[in-house]
Amino acid sequence: MNAAIDLGLFADLVIAVSVAGLALWLVLTRERFRAVVGFMVYGLFVALAWMRLGAPDVALTEAAIGGGLVGLLLLGASARVPPEPAATTRRWPLHLTAALLSAVVAAGLAAAVLALPEPAPSLAGTVADALPATKVDNPVTAVLMAFRAVDTLFETVVLVLALIAFWSLVPDRAWRERPAWLPSPRPAPALVLLARLLPPLGVLVAVHLFWIGTSQPGGKFQAGALLAALWALTMIAGLTRPPAADRRLPRLLAVIGPAVFFAIGLAGIWLAGDFLAYPTGLEKPLILVIEAVLMISVAVALGLILAGLPPAAAALSTQDHQGGAGAPREPRS
Amino acid sequence: MTTFLLIAALLVLVMVAVALARLLRSPRPVDWIMAAQLLGTAGIGALLLVGTATGASGALDLALLLALLAAFATLAFAASVRSRTERGRGSAAEAGTPAAAADTANGGLDP
Amino acid sequence: MIMVLDLFTIVAVSLGLVLFLAGVVGLLRLPDPLSRLHALTKADNLGLGLVILGLLAQVDWPFGALKLIALWVLVVVSGSVAGQLLASTQHDLLDTAPARVPDQSADRSQSQR
Numbered sequence: 104m105n106a107a108i109d110l111g112l113f114a115d116l117v118i119a120v121s122v123a124g125l126a127l128w129l130v131l132t133r134e135r136f137r138a139v140v141g142f143m144v145y146g147l148f149v150a151l152a153w154m155r156l157g158a159p160d161v162a163l164t165e166a167a168i169g170g171g172l173v174g175l176l177l178l179g180a181s182a183r184v185p186p187e188p189a190a191t192t193r194r195w196p197l198h199l200t201a202a203l204l205s206a207v208v209a210a211g212l213a214a215a216v217l218a219l220p221e222p223a224p225s226l227a228g229t230v231a232d233a234l235p236a237t238k239v240d241n242p243v244t245a246v247l248m249a250f251r252a253v254d255t256l257f258e259t260v261v262l263v264l265a266l267i268a269f270w271s272l273v274p275d276r277a278w279r280e281r282p283a284w285l286p287s288p289r290p291a292p293a294l295v296l297l298a299r300l301l302p303p304l305g306v307l308v309a310v311h312l313f314w315i316g317t318s319q320p321g322g323k324f325q326a327g328a329l330l331a332a333l334w335a336l337t338m339i340a341g342l343t344r345p346p347a348a349d350r351r352l353p354r355l356l357a358v359i360g361p362a363v364f365f366a367i368g369l370a371g372i373w374l375a376g377d378f379l380a381y382p383t384g385l386e387k388p389l390i391l392v393i394e395a396v397l398m399i400s401v402a403v404a405l406g407l408i409l410a411g412l413p414p415a416a417a418a419l420s421t422q423d424h425q426g427g428a429g430a431p432r433e434p435r436s
Numbered sequence: 437m438t439t440f441l442l443i444a445a446l447l448v449l450v451m452v453a454v455a456l457a458r459l460l461r462s463p464r465p466v467d468w469i470m471a472a473q474l475l476g477t478a479g480i481g482a483l484l485l486v487g488t489a490t491g492a493s494g495a496l497d498l499a500l501l502l503a504l505l506a507a508f509a510t511l512a513f514a515a516s517v518r519s520r521t522e523r524g525r526g527s528a529a530e531a532g533t534p535a536a537a538a539d540t541a542n543g544g545l546d547p
Numbered sequence: 548m549i550m551v552l553d554l555f556t557i558v559a560v561s562l563g564l565v566l567f568l569a570g571v572v573g574l575l576r577l578p579d580p581l582s583r584l585h586a587l588t589k590a591d592n593l594g595l596g597l598v599i600l601g602l603l604a605q606v607d608w609p610f611g612a613l614k615l616i617a618l619w620v621l622v623v624v625s626g627s628v629a630g631q632l633l634a635s636t637q638h639d640l641l642d643t644a645p646a647r648v649p650d651q652s653a654d655r656s657q658s659q660r
Binding site for chain 2: 117
C-alpha cells in the first residue's frame with residue numbers, strides 16, 4: 104500500500120507542476136489562439152486534478168465546461184477581437200504587479216488551508232447522517248437539490264440572466280435574424296461526419312450522466328453542458344441553424360427549468376410546510392423532475408449563448424470587416 | 437496488479453506532460469491542436485487505468501465525457517481555418533493570384 | 548486462471564504503453580504536421596486500444612467490459628475523423644514543408660493552386 108501512496112504523490116506532483124506550468128505559460132504567451140488551446144488543455148488537467156482530490160462531480164463539470172464550452176466560447180471570441188499592438192514591453196510593471204497580487208492571494212489561501220486543525224472542520228458527517236432522508240445516494244446531489252436547494256434555484260436563474268445580458272448586445276433591427284457566429288461556410292466533410300456521429304452517442308451519454316447523478320457522480324449540469332456542446336457542434340457543421348432571439352420555443356425551454364423549480368418550491372409551502380421543502384415520499388421523483396427540466400434549460404441557455412449574435416451586431420464594432428459574414432479581421436492591404 | 441496499473445497511468449501522464457511542453461512551444465497552430473487531442477486520449481487512458489486499479493467512481497464517466505469532447509478543439513480549429521480560407525479565396529478571386537490566397541490563408545490564426 | 552488474466556493484462560497494457568511512447572516520440576521528432584498526425588493517430592487508436600484490451604481482463608463481465616469496448620469504439624471513431632479533419636486543414640493551409648515534397652508534385656501542387 105505504501106507503493107500506491109507514493110505513486111499517488113508522484114502523480115499529484117506531475118499534475119500540479121503541469122497545471123502551474125501551463126497556467127504561467129498561457130498567461131505569458133503572445134499568440135491568442137495558442138493561449139486558448141492552452142486553456143482547454145489546462146481545463147483537462149484540472150479535471151484530472153479534481154479526480155485526484157476525490158471530487159468526481161466537479162471533475163465532470165470541469166471537463167464539460169472547461170474543455171468543451173469555454174473552449175468554444177474563447178475560440179470564437181479570440182477570432183473576433185482585433186489584434187493587439189505589438190509593443191508590450193511597456194506593460195511589464197502592470198504584469199509584475201498582477202503576478203505579485205495573485206501570488207499574495209494564493210499564499211494567503213495556502214496559509215489558511217494549511218493552518219486548519221487536523222481533522223478540518225466540515226459538515227460531511229452531518230450531511231451523511233441526514234442523507235437517507237433525501238432518498239438519493241449521491242451526497243453532492245443531496246446537498247445541491249435538497250439541503251441547499253435555494254442556492255441551486257438562484258444559480259439557474261443566474262444562467263437565464265446571463266442569456267438576457269448576452270442578448271442585450273443584439274441591436275433592435277437584428278432581433279429577428281439568426282446568429283451567425285457558428286456556422287462556417289462549406290464545412291469540411293469530416294466535420295459534417297463528426298456532427299452526425301457524435302450527437303446521438305453524446306445524447307446517450309448525457310442521459311446516462313443525468314440518470315446516475317442521484318447515486319453516483321453526475322447530474323443535470325454536466326449533462327446539460329454536454330448537450331449544449333453537442334448542439335453547438337451541429338450548428339458549426341451547418342446541420343441545424345441557430346434560432347433567432349425572438350423565437351418562442353428556445354426562450355420557453357431556457358426558462359422552464361427555473362420556473363418549474365420555483366413552482367415546486369412554492370407548492371412546498373402548502374404541502375410540506377416550507378419553501379422548497381419536499382413532501383415525504385415524493386423526494387426522489389420531485390428531485391428527478393426538477394433535475395430533468397433544469398438539464399433542458401441549462402442545455403438550451405448555454406447553447407443559445409454559444410450560437411452567438413446576429414451579423415448586424417458585429418457591424419457595431421469599430422474595426423472594418425468583410426461584408427456580411429460577421430467576424431472582424433485584420434485590414435486588407 | 438494495482439501497483440502495475442498505477443505505474444502505467446503515471447507513465448502515461450509523464451509522457452503526455454513532456455509532449456505538451458514541447459508541442460505547445462511550436463509556432464504552428466496545428467501542433468497545439470494535436471497536443472490537445474493527445475492530452476484527451478492520454479487522459480482517457482490514465483483515467484481508465486486508475487479507475488480500474490482503485491475502483492474510483494466516476495472515472496469511467498469522466499473518460500466517456502473526455503472521449504466525446506476530445507475532438508472539440510480539432511473541430512473548432514478546422515471550422516475557423518475553413519472559414520478563413522474561404523474568405524481568403526474570396527479575396528484572391530479579386531486579386532487574381534492563387535499565391536495571394538495561400539498567403540492570406542497561411543497567415544494562420546496568430547493575430 | 549487469475550494468473551493468466553493478470554499476465555494478459557500486463558502484457559497488453561505494456562504493449563499499449565510502448566505504442567503510446569512510440570506515438571509521442573513520433574509526434575515530437577517527425578518533421579512536418581502530416582507525419583506527426585500519423586504518429587498521433589497511432590498512439591490514439593493502437594495505444595489506447597491495447598490498454599483497453601488489457602483492462603478487459605480486469606473488469607466484470609459483461610457490463611464493465613461492454614462499457615470499455617463502447618468507449619474504445621467512440622475514441623477510435625472520433626479520433627479517426629478528427630485526424631482526417633486536421634489533415635484537411637493542412638490541405639487548406641498548404642502547410643507542408645517544401646523540402647519534403649518531391650520535385651514533380653511540387654510543380655503539380657503549385658499548378659493546382
